[in-house]
Amino acid sequence: MNNISIHNKVLPIPSFFQVFNYGGGAGDKTRELVYAGLSDDTPALLNYYYINNNYTHSFQSPYFNNILSFDKIGDALNYVTEQIITKDCCFYKESNVKPYDFNQKVILLDSGSSNIVKYVAKECDYNIEKFKTKIVEHAINYYDFANKLKVDMVVAFDLGGKYTFKDDEANNVKLQTFYRQLDNVEINHLLLVETIKYLIRTPNFYPYVLATVHGNTPNNYKNYTKEILKLEDSFNYHFFGFALGGIASSKNIDASWYEGIDLPKNKKARDATLPARAINIVHNIVGNRYIHALGCGGYPNIPLNYYCGASSFDAASPARRVGDGNGLSTSYIFSPKSMIPAKAKFSKYFVGGYNADGSQRKEDFDYTSLYNIENDLSLCGCNACKKVNNINELKQLYAQQADNAEAFYYAKQLMNVHAILQHRKLCQIIAQYGSMEDFCIDNPNKLNRALLSVYKQLVGV
Numbered sequence: 314m315n316n317i318s319i320h321n322k323v324l325p326i327p328s329f330f331q332v333f334n335y336g337g338g339a340g341d342k343t344r345e346l347v348y349a350g351l352s353d354d355t356p357a358l359l360n361y362y363y364i365n366n367n368y369t370h371s372f373q374s375p376y377f378n379n380i381l382s383f384d385k386i387g388d389a390l391n392y393v394t395e396q397i398i399t400k401d402c403c404f405y406k407e408s409n410v411k412p413y414d415f416n417q418k419v420i421l422l423d424s425g426s427s428n429i430v431k432y433v434a435k436e437c438d439y440n441i442e443k444f445k446t447k448i449v450e451h452a453i454n455y456y457d458f459a460n461k462l463k464v465d466m467v468v469a470f471d472l473g474g475k476y477t478f479k480d481d482e483a484n485n486v487k488l489q490t491f492y493r494q495l496d497n498v499e500i501n502h503l504l505l506v507e508t509i510k511y512l513i514r515t516p517n518f519y520p521y522v523l524a525t526v527h528g529n530t531p532n533n534y535k536n537y538t539k540e541i542l543k544l545e546d547s548f549n550y551h552f553f554g555f556a557l558g559g560i561a562s563s564k565n566i567d568a569s570w571y572e573g574i575d576l577p578k579n580k581k582a583r584d585a586t587l588p589a590r591a592i593n594i595v596h597n598i599v600g601n602r603y604i605h606a607l608g609c610g611g612y613p614n615i616p617l618n619y620y621c622g623a624s625s626f627d628a629a630s631p632a633r634r635v636g637d638g639n640g641l642s643t644s645y646i647f648s649p650k651s652m653i654p655a656k657a658k659f660s661k662y663f664v665g666g667y668n669a670d671g672s673q674r675k676e677d678f679d680y681t682s683l684y685n686i687e688n689d690l691s692l693c694g695c696n697a698c699k700k701v702n703n704i705n706e707l708k709q710l711y712a713q714q715a716d717n718a719e720a721f722y723y724a725k726q727l728m729n730v731h732a733i734l735q736h737r738k739l740c741q742i743i744a745q746y747g748s749m750e751d752f753c754i755d756n757p758n759k760l761n762r763a764l765l766s767v768y769k770q771l772v773g774v
């Protein structure tokens with residue numbers, strides 16, 4: 314698949330989507346917006362639940378209170394960023410990073426449905442029949458929201474595959490009973506039909522829509538994809554593409570996902586197998602149509618994702634690895650190892666990947682504690698790395714937390730964006746190769762060799 318144009322913005326194939334989670338957390342999430350200029354036109358994934366204040370949630374931002382008064386999501390994000398900088402002063406002025414115009418980005422909206430399901434279940438007092446009616450209303454509100462704000466692409470609303478519960482929720486008998494009785498397959502089918510009906514009666518719907526695929530086993534995944542195609546036929550409606558859910562984590566998955574595959578010893582390649590298999594299944598059924606793998610854009614997954622048929626993917630891992638660092642650690646970044654208290658956790662820096670000129674770096678890919686990064690490690694030359702002269706300068710910013718929290722946040726965003734741009738770079742590199750084998754021959758390393766072994770088994774070449 315070649316690069317495509319989404320509302321006159323170029324979307325390279327494949328593309329890594331940066332996750333912006335402002336409204337879903339504090340601290341680092343706020344600075345993701347402030348320094349967005351560093352990742353430039355890297356496409357973005359936003360979560361509807363976090364930016365729609367009709368759902369009361371812990372981290373909601375007052376700057377989103379009137380989000381529907383904007384005509385474009387880009388304008389809304391520009392406004393929010395300006396407020397954060399001018400009113401909250403969450404900005405390291407010496408960074409000289411210019412505010413970014415979010416209208417230049419391709420923006421994909423996901424519903425964050427697992428939070429919405431909980432919200433609606435409570436609203437219906439855990440009555441399943443009431444829930445079925447209400448959840449469709451919430452889905453329609455979601456599409457209206459995306460349409461009003463002219464979001465570029467939208468992931469169709471569905472129940473999601475996996476649920477996680479906080480302590481109080483795990484002990485909530487009503488909630489747990491409700492989940493046990495909920496027929497996901499039936500309700501997802503209902504939501505899919507109602508989605509198609511809505512889109513047919515809204516012919517000028519602005520966002521490109523990705524139908525969501527779920528399934529606990531390869532067979533269920535296959536059948537669900539076929540069901541979507543059948544509904545497309547019967548309603549004479551065509552989705553732009555597909556969003557694959559429930560395959561980001563291999564925890565507690567059905568053993569059949571690995572059937573017939575001799576898994577590699579390399580853990581990173583092993584973890585990349587589940588999304589690759591799901592993508593391959595869907596790609597074999599839908600052919601050369603757009604596929605986004607939700608949450609599956611971790612660095613080691615990217616080559617397998619692409620050669621198995623994915624057009625794009627997202628991952629929050631760059632932000633999460635940076636978020637691993639706590640305030641306590643900043644006092645010890647230059648201290649001898651013996652002095653570091655056990656509770657001090659350092660942010661992790663992306664090592665390996667490529668330099669800005671496209672040359673492969675000699676380190677193997679990993680996220681490494683900033684403490685353990687040698688001061689003479691060469692920088693990659695990306696937009697974020699260009700902001701400092703060396704690793705020592707990055708550590709100096711990191712160390713300022715007690716005196717200047719903004720310097721610390723800025724250091725973390727430099728690390729976050731450096732990792733994001735490495736994901737983007739890998740996408741650009743693999744796009745130059747017609748086959749996984751050719752890519753691996755020119756870019757030999759342990760990870761790629763392990764990924765290739767999985768690939769050959771999956772696609773049987």
Ligand SMILES: [Zn+2]
Binds near residue numbers: 693696697698732734
């Ligand atoms: Zn860099």
